[in-house]
Amino acid sequence: MDFAPILKNISKHITLTPDEAQRFVSMLEYKQVKARKLLLQEGEVCKSSYFVISGCLRGYTVDKNGIEHVLNFAPADWWIGDIYSIITQKPGMLNIEAIEDTEYLILSMANQEKLYLEIPKFERFFRIIIQNYLVANQQRLIDSMSLSASERYLNFCKVYPSLINRLPQKQIAAYLGVTPEFLSKLKSKLNKKP
Amino acid sequence: MDFAPILKNISKHITLTPDEAQRFVSMLEYKQVKARKLLLQEGEVCKSSYFVISGCLRGYTVDKNGIEHVLNFAPADWWIGDIYSIITQKPGMLNIEAIEDTEYLILSMANQEKLYLEIPKFERFFRIIIQNYLVANQQRLIDSMSLSASERYLNFCKVYPSLINRLPQKQIAAYLGVTPEFLSKLKSKLNKKP
DNA sequence: CGTCTATTTGAATGTACTCAAAAGCGGTGG
DNA sequence: CCACCGCTTTTGAGTACATTCAAATAGACG
Numbered sequence A, B: 001m002d003f004a005p006i007l008k009n010i011s012k013h014i015t016l017t018p019d020e021a022q023r024f025v026s027m028l029e030y031k032q033v034k035a036r037k038l039l040l041q042e043g044e045v046c047k048s049s050y051f052v053i054s055g056c057l058r059g060y061t062v063d064k065n066g067i068e069h070v071l072n073f074a075p076a077d078w079w080i081g082d083i084y085s086i087i088t089q090k091p092g093m094l095n096i097e098a099i100e101d102t103e104y105l106i107l108s109m110a111n112q113e114k115l116y117l118e119i120p121k122f123e124r125f126f127r128i129i130i131q132n133y134l135v136a137n138q139q140r141l142i143d144s145m146s147l148s149a150s151e152r153y154l155n156f157c158k159v160y161p162s163l164i165n166r167l168p169q170k171q172i173a174a175y176l177g178v179t180p181e182f183l184s185k186l187k188s189k190l191n192k193k194p
Numbered sequence C: 001c002g003t004c005t006a007t008t009t010g011a012a013t014g015t016a017c018t019c020a021a022a023a024g025c026g027g028t029g030g
Numbered sequence D: 001c002c003a004c005c006g007c008t009t010t011t012g013a014g015t016a017c018a019t020t021c022a023a024a025t026a027g028a029c030g
Helices: A004-011 A018-025 A083-088 A109-118 A121-146 A149-159 A169-176 A180-192 B004-011 B018-026 B083-088 B109-118 B121-146 B149-159 B169-176 B180-192
Strands: A029-033 A038-040 A048-054 A056-062 A068-075 A095-098 A102-108 B029-033 B038-040 B048-054 B056-062 B068-075 B095-098 B102-108
Touching: A004 A018, A004 A048, A048 A056, A048 A068, A048 A109, A056 A102, A068 A169, A068 B121, A083 B121, A102 A109, A109 A121, A121 A149, A121 B068, A121 B083, A121 B121, A149 A169, A149 A180, A169 A180, B004 B018, B004 B048, B048 B056, B048 B068, B048 B109, B056 B102, B068 B169, B102 B109, B109 B121, B121 B149, B149 B169, B149 B180, B169 B180
Parallel strands: none
Antiparallel strands: A029 A102, A038 A095, A048 A102, A056 A068, A056 A095, B029 B102, B038 B095, B048 B102, B056 B068, B056 B095
């Protein structure tokens, strides 16, 4: 198993000794999953964080009308999990699904807690990860209030150019907060104008 | 100066020795501000986190059409700051303003970094604070996509009952992501029905 | 191929916004 | 203490952005 990607991810924020790196990877579990398979289902308690090595996952909720809303996409080098459920250890409302065939690593909550005790630097690492994610999330909330659907789409294209031709439109729509039909109309308008 | 409120806030997640508590409060600065005064202005670099003792602050952005969008209210016992600007030390887009006459404590970034080194438990404390804030923020994003304005308003009433008769409607509207006019119409409809 | 799902297109509808004007409310100064 | 000013809230009419429903077309996968 090749742990280089996750070690590189971690080295962005903290520096591990070889021993610490060794100890860390010993806590991970490697898995593969086929496209369209669920890793975590609404109503379950989330017991782990996931780190994507290759492929792509998505986290989404389903509202009372059966509409899906995408909270996040996790391509390679991203962490994902149901943070509400992880913190509270109560059943969550998040589904996590593979959009493509995906390789990923699992860090269980139990191991994560051990890590905090054994190598306190990880406390810092995850604080920074969460901080960055919070910033992105806040920006998305502001955008949802400040921008039109068409502006949000153009913004998405600019911020995630690598995802735009990789994801089904339906799921980009579910991320932007519009219906697939409306996104389709938006795109055809944008193609005519410029 | 009475540091009991902030020490109580901290004791929710970590336990400090008397010495550590002493060291911590020595890093804080106490301030008061009158209603309608700005603590932080768009375009400035945010150099501190604020902890509210009494009164109420709000964080908001102004979009290209001049519309205000409230990112958060901070009544007593809440932390607030422009986390984007704090992390990057770049100019932020957040304004922080006193809604009421407010007493608060300032923890500068410099002191916060010292705290992480001197008392690593604080790394954990702020990780947990940020984690909880992220969960709330994610939920708000999901709500903005799943719920109608009227559902979001009723939800706000349920989650923040103490704020509902304390804040100007205008600012509740700016938090919910609707115009003040529309919120007013919503309320009058809701008063007729039940 | 054939089936199933995703995307496109169109018409009708609805939710929320804009603009405008009136009414309410709070603070300030005479 | 009251009158006035400025700001917030309410109300109404017309509009726009986005949804719903329906049906046709295109793509993907076994």
